[in-house]
Amino acid sequence: MDYLQFVLLTQALLNGILLGLIYTAMAVGLSLTMGVMGIVNVAHSTFIILGSYAAFELSRYFGLDPMVSILVIIPLFFLIGALLERGLMRHVARADSTIGLLILFGVLVILESAAILVWTTDTQVININYGPSFILGDFIIGRPRLYAGIVALIMVGLTYYLLQKTMLGKGIRAMAQNRDAAMMMGINVERLSMIVFGIGTATAAVGGVALAMVFPFTPQDHIRWLAWAFLVVVVGGLGNVRNTLLAGLVVGVTETLSGVLLPFQFVPVVIYSFLALALVVRGQGLAGTERRTI
């Protein structure tokens, strides 16, 4: 390998890590809701893209830096998620899982269509100027990408802390592992489900903000992010933040490395093949998220 190749690959690695952090942020909420509700929330990605648009509007009308707008976006989307759980998901979780999936797909269509109505399918970009890129020797790290990665990492870290170190997190994990037993411990599983869904939605939105700091976006993009998030969840396993992080980094690096080594149009092929392979290898742990009852 000559030096140029080395630089290209390492640059791709660096970008891939930062990208992977964003993908993890997008996937963490999906992993959580899947683990607790036992159903694939296909509407998850619409909240990612709504997060992007929320940051866009806050930037456009109030000149808010996306990283600052997160402070508004988190409580807003948490509320939306909690209310959605109470009004809809609660009933979905009890129903046959096929029906649940269809209902969530309906939510996806409604939200996507609403976004198109409001913002049209024009590609949008958030105009931010954080200053010149960081230069480390022969490597360049763009500031928006770096900051987005840091934001994602912080959010993932906070989610990890919440789930592992707080009583609320332990209650959530207990509920995911045995809902009936959790009830017997005095855990209000209905209230906690609302909270879980709120967290899932809020983290998706933050993922969307991070995404919007780096890439242009349109409402229809979310489907692609659903596949990416789903891939991270499948590879990382359910409900485990640390593994989701590792998986996110793997996906990010795979994408950027294949972008360097292959013609760009093959990158989706690589990712989707990865997804197919991951499903074959790990799929059985998903469809029947072991729901234990007493």
Add this chain to the structure above:
Amino acid sequence: MTDTQHERSNGSTAKLSMRNIEAGYYAHDLVLDHLNIAASPNKATVILGPNGSGKSTALRVLYGILQPRQGQVTLGARDITAVPPHQRLEFGIALLPQGRSTFPELTVQENLEVGGWTLRNDRQKLAQAVEATYERYPILKDMRHKFGASLSGGQQRILEIARMMVSDPKILLIDEPSVGLAPLLVKQVYEEIAKFKAEQRTIVLVDQNIEAAVEIADYVYTLEYGRNHLEGNHTEFEGKLANLVKEWLRF
């Protein structure tokens, strides 16, 4: 104290009973048919019956996991029929379910902490309650950081019991504690239940192990097709066991 607090703190002196209960799992089925059970405070009440007679279902109604179609569940003077399961612990009522109920991917420590969920707002109290539980069940001390799923069957049973006791409940609903356990472990479980009795807790026990259950019982109910069949105190049942079993086997 308010009425509620008074009642909650005196859980052990209130009688837990179900009156005229009709309940089932699906729209058309009737598992419990006008059932009446009264659990005298500080005493062990045992519910016996052949398979399918509704014993576990009766416990589920007492705990609120299954809502009855008709009838009431009362604690003392208070009607708690509509109280959801997660609030019953506040009344001092705890359920030890049949089968495995440990949280497999939580550590022993985390299992116990979740057992103290009702104490979660007072971190110190929770920590003390958990430590007290370790003192009572020292075998768990060395396994603090092991995952629930990695414990043996008998150890998981101990964990389940320990976890239930973290909140120091006064009324214990115990569903088939000896199922799937080796005889030596069954003996240990019943020794623990005897300890609960000595601590003046109210116990409602359902078990297939009739001998051990009647041995520890103050009062016995037998069920048949979800209805009351026989009832009586300990001495009345002592000699009758063999005949009872013969009757049941005919079903």
